[in-house]
Amino acid sequence: MSLIVATFLSFVAAGTLAALGRRLRQQSGWAAAGTAGALFAYFASWLPMVAGGGVGHAELPWAPALGVSLSLYLDGLSLFFALLVTGVGTLIFTYGRFYLGREEDHPRFFASMLLFMGSMLGAVLSSNLIVLFVFWELTSLSSFLLIGFWHEREASRYGATKALLVTALGGLAMLLGFILLSMATGTWDLADLLGRGDQIRAHPFYPVILILVFLGCATKSAQVPFHIWLPNAMEAPTPVSAYLHSATMVQAGLYLAARVHPLLSGTELWTTLVGGVGMLTLIVGGILAVRQDDLKALLAYSTVSQLGLVMALFGLGTEIGIQAGAFHLMTHAVFKAALFLVVGIVEHETHTRRLSELGGLYGALPATGTAALLAALASAGLPPFGAFISKEMAFDATVHGAAGLLGAPGLLPAAMVVGSAFTFAYSIRLVHGVFFGRQPGGGAGHLPSPVHEATAWLWGPAALLALGSLALGILPGAVGRWLVGPMASGIAQRPLNPGLALWHGIGWPVVLSGATLALGVLLYRHHRLLAWRVPLPGPDAAYNGALALADRIAAACSDRLQSGDLRRYVAVVIGAVTAAALLPLLAGGVRFSLLETRPLLAHEGTTLLLIAVAAVAIVFLRNRVAAIILLGAVGYLVGVLFIILHAPDLALTQILIETVSLALFLLVLYRLPPYVPEEARRGRVVRDLLLSGGAGLAVVLTLLATLGRSAQESIAHYFLAESLPAAGGRNVVNVILIDFRGYDTLGEISVLAIGLLGVYALITLGRRA
Amino acid sequence: MRRPTTILATTVAQLILPFLLLFSLELLLAGHNRPGGGFIAGVMLVAAIALQYVVFGIAPVRRRLPRGSLGLTATGLALALGSGIPGLLRGEGFLKSWVIHWSLPLLGEVEWATAFLFDLGIFLLVAGVGLTLLALIGEDRP
Numbered sequence: 001m002s003l004i005v006a007t008f009l010s011f012v013a014a015g016t017l018a019a020l021g022r023r024l025r026q027q028s029g030w031a032a033a034g035t036a037g038a039l040f041a042y043f044a045s046w047l048p049m050v051a052g053g054g055v056g057h058a059e060l061p062w063a064p065a066l067g068v069s070l071s072l073y074l075d076g077l078s079l080f081f082a083l084l085v086t087g088v089g090t091l092i093f094t095y096g097r098f099y100l101g102r103e104e105d106h107p108r109f110f111a112s113m114l115l116f117m118g119s120m121l122g123a124v125l126s127s128n129l130i131v132l133f134v135f136w137e138l139t140s141l142s143s144f145l146l147i148g149f150w151h152e153r154e155a156s157r158y159g160a161t162k163a164l165l166v167t168a169l170g171g172l173a174m175l176l177g178f179i180l181l182s183m184a185t186g187t188w189d190l191a192d193l194l195g196r197g198d199q200i201r202a203h204p205f206y207p208v209i210l211i212l213v214f215l216g217c218a219t220k221s222a223q224v225p226f227h228i229w230l231p232n233a234m235e236a237p238t239p240v241s242a243y244l245h246s247a248t249m250v251q252a253g254l255y256l257a258a259r260v261h262p263l264l265s266g267t268e269l270w271t272t273l274v275g276g277v278g279m280l281t282l283i284v285g286g287i288l289a290v291r292q293d294d295l296k297a298l299l300a301y302s303t304v305s306q307l308g309l310v311m312a313l314f315g316l317g318t319e320i321g322i323q324a325g326a327f328h329l330m331t332h333a334v335f336k337a338a339l340f341l342v343v344g345i346v347e348h349e350t351h352t353r354r355l356s357e358l359g360g361l362y363g364a365l366p367a368t369g370t371a372a373l374l375a376a377l378a379s380a381g382l383p384p385f386g387a388f389i390s391k392e393m394a395f396d397a398t399v400h401g402a403a404g405l406l407g408a409p410g411l412l413p414a415a416m417v418v419g420s421a422f423t424f425a426y427s428i429r430l431v432h433g434v435f436f437g438r439q440p441g442g443g444a445g446h447l448p449s450p451v452h453e454a455t456a457w458l459w460g461p462a463a464l465l466a467l468g469s470l471a472l473g474i475l476p477g478a479v480g481r482w483l484v485g486p487m488a489s490g491i492a493q494r495p496l497n498p499g500l501a502l503w504h505g506i507g508w509p510v511v512l513s514g515a516t517l518a519l520g521v522l523l524y525r526h527h528r529l530l531a532w533r534v535p536l537p538g539p540d541a542a543y544n545g546a547l548a549l550a551d552r553i554a555a556a557c558s559d560r561l562q563s564g565d566l567r568r569y570v571a572v573v574i575g576a577v578t579a580a581a582l583l584p585l586l587a588g589g590v591r592f593s594l595l596e597t598r599p600l601l602a603h604e605g606t607t608l609l610l611i612a613v614a615a616v617a618i619v620f621l622r623n624r625v626a627a628i629i630l631l632g633a634v635g636y637l638v639g640v641l642f643i644i645l646h647a648p649d650l651a652l653t654q655i656l657i658e659t660v661s662l663a664l665f666l667l668v669l670y671r672l673p674p675y676v677p678e679e680a681r682r683g684r685v686v687r688d689l690l691l692s693g694g695a696g697l698a699v700v701l702t703l704l705a706t707l708g709r710s711a712q713e714s715i716a717h718y719f720l721a722e723s724l725p726a727a728g729g730r731n732v733v734n735v736i737l738i739d740f741r742g743y744d745t746l747g748e749i750s751v752l753a754i755g756l757l758g759v760y761a762l763i764t765l766g767r768r769a
Numbered sequence: 770m771r772r773p774t775t776i777l778a779t780t781v782a783q784l785i786l787p788f789l790l791l792f793s794l795e796l797l798l799a800g801h802n803r804p805g806g807g808f809i810a811g812v813m814l815v816a817a818i819a820l821q822y823v824v825f826g827i828a829p830v831r832r833r834l835p836r837g838s839l840g841l842t843a844t845g846l847a848l849a850l851g852s853g854i855p856g857l858l859r860g861e862g863f864l865k866s867w868v869i870h871w872s873l874p875l876l877g878e879v880e881w882a883t884a885f886l887f888d889l890g891i892f893l894l895v896a897g898v899g900l901t902l903l904a905l906i907g908e909d910r911p
Contacts, residue, residue: 061862070857648804652796656812660899663819667906728868728882729801737806738891739884742864746849749894753846756898760839763905 003058003072006042007125010035010118014111021107029097032110036089036117043082050079051486053495057127057191063743073127073191076486080330081124081248081255088247088337089117091461095341096239098457099348109149113243116142120248124255127190129178133171136216136256139249140167146244147236159232162543166229170219174256177212180205181263190259194493197262210264213256214273221253223311224281225539227304234296238344241296246303246336254307254329257314258322258491265317275315279415281308286422290527295343295353295430299336302379302426306332309419312412313394319488320400323498324393326487327479331378331386331472338375338465339430342368345454345462346434355429359439364451367459369435374466376431378473380424381516386472386479388513389500391420395509413508417516424520425527476500566672574691581698591708592701604644611637624675625666632662649733774824782824789817797892807888811895819903827907838900845894852886 013035021028046056056074063069074082093113100106119142122135141164148160182188184203185196193200200206217223222230233245244250257274264270285305292298310332313325345368346361347353362369378385398412453459472479480500488496523530561572584590600608614634621627635658642651719732719740729735737745793813800806821830856865866884 060857061860062857064862649806649809652804652809653812656809656816659816660812660819663816663823664902664906666823667903671906727866727884729884731800731802731804731806733804734800734806734888735884737808738801738888739866739882742853742866742884742887745887745891746853746864749846749849749891752898753842753894756839756842756901759902759905763908 002042003056003074003125004060004070006039007072007121008118009039010114010121014114014118017107017114018111021111024107026097026102026106028106028110029093029100032114033090033093033097035114036086036093039117039121040083040086040090043079043086046074046079047083047482050074050076051482053489055191062131067188068130069128070131071127071189071191072125074125075490076488077255077258077326077490078124079490080326080483080487081251082121084251084330084333085117085120085124085248088243088333088465089113091464092239092243092247092337092341095242095344095458095461096237098455099239099344100237109146109237112142112145112149113240116146116244116249120252123252129182129188129190129193132190133175133178136174136220136252137168137171139244139252140164140171140220143167143233143244143249146240147233149237149240150235153235155232156235159229159235163229163233165547166226166543167219170216170226173212173219174216177209177216180209180212184209194262197264197266200263201267206264206267207269210267210269210273213260213264214277217253217257217274217311218277219253220256221250221307221311222281222304223253223277223308224284224304225542227281227285227301228538228540228543230304231297231300234294234300238296238340238347241299242337242340242344246299246340247333250303250307251329251333254310254314254325257311258325261314261317261322261491262493265314271315271317273315275312275412278308278310278312278315279412279419281305282312282419283415283422284308286419286426287530289426290422290429290523291530292426293355295346295355295358295434296340298355298426298430299339299343302423303336305419305423306336309394309416312415313397314491316397316412318397318400319492319496320393320397322491323484323488323496324390324397326491327484327498327500328387328390328394330483330487331390331469334465334472335375335378335385335387335469338371338462338469339379341458341462341465342372342375345458348458349451349454355433357440358434359437360435361439361451362435365435365453367453367456367463371459371463371466372431372435374470375462376427378466378469380427380520381420381513384473385469387469389473389476391516392509392513393498393500395512396507399508399512413512417512417519420516421519421523424516425523428520428524429527571687571691574695578691578694578698581702582694585698585701585705590705592704593708594704604641607637607641607644611641624669628662628665628669631665632658635661649731778824782820786817786821789813789820793817797888800888801882801885807891808895811892812899814892814896815899815903818900822903822907827904831904834900834904838897838904841897842894842901843897845890845892845897847890848893849887849890852883852890855883 013031017024017028017031024031049056057072059069059071061069093110096109096113097106100109116139119135119138123132123139126132126135144160144164147163148156150156151160178188181193181200184200184205185193187193200209203209219226219229230245230250234241236245265274282305285301285303285308289298289301289305292301306328310325310329313321313328315321343353345365346358349365350358350361352358374385378387381387381391395413395416398416477500480498484500485497488498562569611634614630614637618627618630618634621630636655639651639654639658642648642654719736722740723729723732723735727735727739729739793810796805796813797807797810798805800810818830818834853864855867857863859865859867861867864887866882866887868882
């Protein structure tokens with residue numbers, strides 16, 4: 001239960017901040033950081049239990065009849081992510097409090113950040129696939145809000161939309177994969193699925209499931225060719241980039257790949273797909289990163305590259321691959337968040353983040369520079385940082401264990417060396433270009449002089465993270481026991497105990513590290529050679545082209561259908577509904593019948609006759625007001641019929657609705673242009689006759705088909721019998737509406753509210769235009 | 770815009786309004802056991818206000834109505850959603866109604882279901898939607 005409260009605490013905090021934030025203003029950041037810190041402490045208290053091999057469970061049934069329940073599952077893997085999300089969150093919210101200017105909308109920013117934190121916690125903790133999907137899409141949504149935080153900028157809007165479209169489409173593919181997964185196994189519960197790997201791998205759906213679920217991972221974790229959204233996402237304020245787009249959200253894809261590891265890994269398809277895409281991403285991201293001039297773009301591509309490395313390690317499907325992937329994921333999140341925070345400080349103090357305009361800032365920014373130096377050395381993979389160990393483990397994993405990618409045993413180690421050499425090159429380029437070397441233009445360039453060191457609240461979080469990546473390296477025993485071990489065991493679903501150490505003796509890893517270093521130095525010195533342009537259209541062009549095509553199709557459709565002629569709209573709507581109702585009825589297999597027949601009583605017959613006369617008369621009226629009133633009369637007469645047939649609820653509803661719609665109708669009429677009677681053209685008369693005749697036929701046939709169902713299928717008896725004992729109500733109609741079929745009603749009233757928003761927008765916007 | 774109205778219409782409209790509102794309330798409260806319910810009660814409320822619009826014109830009625838019918842809609846939706854939570858917390862599932870029996874002085878045994886909150890949400894939402902539509906569409910032409 002406490003797990004559920006912890007998961008939803010961020011949402012409550014976000015709501016509170018959005019509602020009351022106007023009072024807190026600039027202090028909103030403290031509220032957010034406090035929430036994150038409390039959650040971090042809470043999750044840290046789980047550590048001893050989980051490190052001892054235990055798991056946490058919590059469950060709230062949601063729609064038990066459908067097997068959907070809000071169930072949470074906490075093992076080493078989810079616990080690590082929960083600690084990452086809340087721990088880095090605490091530091092970044094504190095940083096954000098001082099990063100955002102006085103004039104910015106602090107409450108909105110931190111409410112969105114908390115919304116994201118809650119969604120991310122939900123995604124990594126949920127045990128039900130549907131719940132996981134919902135939280136997964138919520139992270140995309142909150143990322144959209146945060147990238148578009150400065151929504152008055154064109155580039156922010158473009159970046160936000162791109163990130164949302166790419167990740168949400170991947171999320172939909174993942175949902176399809178989940179549905180197939182549950183069809184194959186009959187369960188939605190992850191904890192239950194984890195033990196069923198063999199059953200799933202043997203199932204004919206397996207390849208489709210794998211590809212669909214991997215699409216979700218790949219879009220979220222910016223794997224090639226879906227990496228295109230990440231650089232555009234850098235339009236977000238830097239704390240967002242540090243939090244969502246380096247440490248947490250982009251790692252969600254890796255989380256999912258790790259989570260489904262026991263279900264889907266261990267086949268050639270898994271190794272080729274996950275390993276191959278990851279390896280390609282590692283190299284493409286590295287090449288693109290070295291070429292960048294904008295520091296945030298450099299970091300974005302470097303993140304792409306590192307995410308690819310971890311993905312490739314998970315793709316190996318071996319124990320050592322899991323351990324190396326888990327540890328590298330950890331070290332990368334920490335040093336990359338630190339680097340982002342450093343870049344944020346540099347931009348904050350110098351108002352630029354172009355490498356070509358920066359240099360020699362170490363003297364002016366000593367604290368920031370030290371943090372940057374530590375984080376960059378970690379990123380470069382040098383000892384004694386944690387990333388050195390994780391990289392050694394990665395070399396070890398690629399050399400041993402796997403049978404090799406695409407049948408070539410040397411391919412993976414070679415790719416690893418090349419990718420890591422690029423990592424080395426851009427890390428050194430970043431820290432050297434900004435803090436050391438000479439300032440371009442001899443100091444008289446674009447920089448304000450003198451540049452001041454930022455407040456400790458800004459460099460403090462960056463320094464803490466940089467020290468963290470150092471600690472990951474010099475305390476390998478503790479890190480292995482408390483973090484990497486439980487996490488790797490959670491991924492593999494069996495106890496794994498990695499022996500982490502800085503020095504493993506002479507072996508392949510050390511040789512490959514040496515080769516990496518040599519190649520890295522070479523690449524760093526000659527990085528300008530990499531500035532070539534590829535003249536081919538890339539995935540970016542594909543994205544823009546697809547978007548333009550969708551716009552064109554949408555415009556063509558609405559031009560055709562929405563001519564501005566109301567009669568045409570009505571004709572299209574009625575025609576479509578009629579066709580949708582008639583086609584399945586006439587397709588065969590439907591039994592029509594009259595349940596019972598009896599002679600009409602005199603007052604029933606009179607009412608029906610009046611209805612028919614009034615309906616026919618409407619057609620021949622030339623006055624619109626008279627026609628509408630007559631239409632109302634038809635409605636009231638139907639109400640009378642309901643009274644005769646002993647249906648008081650229906651009659652009441654019918655008569656009231658008729659009254660309100662009559663009033664609305666008359667009001668609408670007042671807004672319309674004056675009525676010009678048209679020439680009754682033959683073609684139009686035939687079309688209208690066909691439409692109205694078809695609609696009438698559809699209604700009658702639907703009624704007859706309803707009556708044609710056998711009596712056993714009817715659930716009316718159940719409702720009548722259970723209304724009072726189960727729901728405590730004597731009015732069965734009302735009980736059905738608000739209790740038995742409450743979900744339906746909830747859907748209907750939501751549609752009503754959405755429809756109202758549409759009318760509101762139409763009328764108020766129309767007035768403004 | 771002044772509408773031509775008769776004294777008869779204005780007098781009747783004024784006299785009948787409290788009764789219409791009371792009837793709407795009765796529909797809402799009695800809905801679980803007798804004809805009625807949140808939906809009908811909401812429509813009844815809208816119909817009562819629509820009558821005022823028809824007789825007195827848009828602007829005078831709008832001035833006397835409290836503002837924020839859009840907020841009423843949102844409140845209704847939030848209440849309907851929120852009414853599902855007790856069932857969730859009891860472990861029976863979202864929206865599962867919870868029937869409570871109380872023994873009260875004077876009234877005797879009283880039955881009350883959390884589904885009423887759902888019904889109240891529907892009432893607020895329907896009333897909000899109807900009132901907003903009337904006000905929006907009824908506004909004088911730009």
